[in-house]
Amino acid sequence: MAKRTKKKQSQHDSRVKKIAKNLERDGWNVQADILGFNQPDPIGKNNLIPDITAQKKGAKRIIEVETPETINKDKKQHETFRRSASKQKRTKFEIEEA
Numbered sequence: 391m392a393k394r395t396k397k398k399q400s401q402h403d404s405r406v407k408k409i410a411k412n413l414e415r416d417g418w419n420v421q422a423d424i425l426g427f428n429q430p431d432p433i434g435k436n437n438l439i440p441d442i443t444a445q446k447k448g449a450k451r452i453i454e455v456e457t458p459e460t461i462n463k464d465k466k467q468h469e470t471f472r473r474s475a476s477k478q479k480r481t482k483f484e485i486e487e488a
Contacts, residue, residue, distance in 0.1 A: 391438075392463035398488075405488040406441045406455050418444040418451075434470040450481040457488045 394402060403424050410422040421430040422442045430443040433452070442453040452471050456464065468485065475483040 391467060392460040394457055394460060398457045398459065402455055402457050402488045405486065409453060409455065409486060410442055410444075413442070413444045413451075416446075418446040420444045433474045436470070438467050438470050440471055448480055450475075450478060452481065452483045453486055454484070455486045455488050461485070461487070 406422055406424050407426070410420045410424070410427060413420045420442065421428045421444075423429055423439050424441075430440050430452075432439055440452045441455045442451070444451045444453070452475050454464070454468065454471060468483075472483045475481040
């Protein structure tokens with residue numbers, strides 16, 4: 391996982407919280423890797439934690455929020471999440487910008 395400045399980490403976490411809250415309002419059961427939420431389960435052999443997982447009526451979303459400086463640095467993490475999503479029914483992986 392790429393490192394962010396303190397300011398960029400704060401922007402990232404704010405975006406994660408906003409997406410998570412919006413999903414909850416839309417009826418999704420949400421886990422998020424920020425305070426105030428249960429942490430998502432680890433994925434892959436390296437136990438990577440996605441920013442958000444959400445489930446609703448049998449559908450699942452794995453969401454990773456990236457800042458401009460990390461979008462191209464976390465390719466292996468994205469591949470792990472994408473592969474995991476492809477192996478599960480009704481699951482998709484998404485990348486959101488902070």
